[in-house]
Amino acid sequence: MDQQKARDRQRIHAENEILALHAGVLAQAKFAGHEIDWRHGKDYRDAADLATSFVSDDDDVRHAFLVYCKKRSAAMVEAWWPEIQALAHALMEQKTLTPREVREVIAAIPAEVYREHRKARSEAFEREQERLLAEYWKQRSANGSTE
DSSP states (O other), X not given: XXXXXXXXXXXXXXXXXXXXHHHHHHHHHHHHTOOOOGGGOHHHHHHHHHHHHHTOSOHHHHHHXXXXXXXXXXXXXXHTHHHHHHHHHHHHHHSOOOHHHHHHHHHTSOHHHHHHXXXXXXXXXXXXXXXXXXHHHHHHHHTTOOO
């Protein structure tokens, strides 16, 4: 039983590493305003290696897991964007930050930034829900469903 607990902890640690690898790439791309080519990056290869070790050797299963991790990472980047952006600007100026400096940078983010961020995320969520609903009704109409 102790071996299973240790294996579970290792798997959770590996998944968190994969999420962090993806989040770093996604945050850098968003901050710099460029697209990501996942096939050639070291972070992607490292994530794929971890997924092979702890998820599956099966390409389809591993791919599905990595897609899931990318989506979770993207959601985390969006949720934490004010902090990520503030830290990116601070790192451009200072190159490195101590844990105390990280806390200070985050504490200095104005409340208005958080309000605007929440509002933008809420509006984006509503647009996505409307798009999905319209897609659902379009598919339903195309299939001739009258339920």
